[in-house]
Amino acid sequence: MAHLTASVEYGMHCLMWLAVADDAALSSRELAELQGVSPAFVAKIFPKLEKAGIVAASNGLRGGYRLTRSAARISLLEIVDAIEGDKPLFDCQEIRSRCALFDGRPPRWATQGVCAIHAAMLKAEQAMRESLAATTLADIARTVERKAPAAFDGDVRAWLGARNAARGTQRKPRRRAARTGDHA
């Protein structure tokens, strides 16, 4: 198992599609279906991205999720933290204070400052975070757009257009349609 969960992978792929889709609002179900992944799994990720201010949900027939700002201003670090909750690399339990020689009363020199092992871990974590902070969602979207043939963008738009048109033909009970983020 990797350090980061599959939620990070799924969340990043969904956000990449929102970046590619420009200003179109997409529901979490549409994003899941477009990628052939579990809609239930994807639906659990979006409230975290919304809470972190990365996406906003709109309701109504054309509702769904949109990025709250340009993909060039959304870093991969923000996405990881939104989904993983700023999980630290290392959790220091202050083992140094328990040394048998201190007999339960660790002297000041033994516990002052950050533990040397913890400090080295914080430095490594910082290096990782700086790398993730330096990459944006726009960088990712650009790489995909560069690889794809010219026609792919049109194919995506046609697929999304068809899904959007299908929304209009689906009759919904009024109470459900009035809920915020109905399509999200």
Next chain:
Amino acid sequence: MAHLTASVEYGMHCLMWLAVADDAALSSRELAELQGVSPAFVAKIFPKLEKAGIVAASNGLRGGYRLTRSAARISLLEIVDAIEGDKPLFDCQEIRSRCALFDGRPPRWATQGVCAIHAAMLKAEQAMRESLAATTLADIARTVERKAPAAFDGDVRAWLGARNAARGTQRKPRRRAARTGDHA
């Protein structure tokens, strides 16, 4: 919960004590008692460190674990990998190949090279690994030695000496004493 487990923290602290103890062999029980942590937990970490060639076990009355080389030649990255098993930061499930538009037959352009998201994660992981590779066990031991008062080194040696002397007074059945790593 942190990305790295408590085993990494316990393992690093034990190895730091082995670095401080110079060439003295210490059992995992002695290392655990010196630090006031669970002997059973520490005992599970050492076979991994031994397998990775970071420590070697010797048997007999003065037996125990020793570092296999100078602490200046043991990086924190080696220790993390020995204990965590080179766990990746991110596990790419190749979601890109499942796109609904490909209808189960992803084109070559869509799957060639590393996925852009995976590539960004590998870069961040590499930054973290380089930072851990640049810090050695000797760096950690030096920081602790710098903080501790001059008398502490003598106190540690006295504690270890007393524990070592106590080994001689403990009568052991011959079969147990003959086992490799009896004191490890």
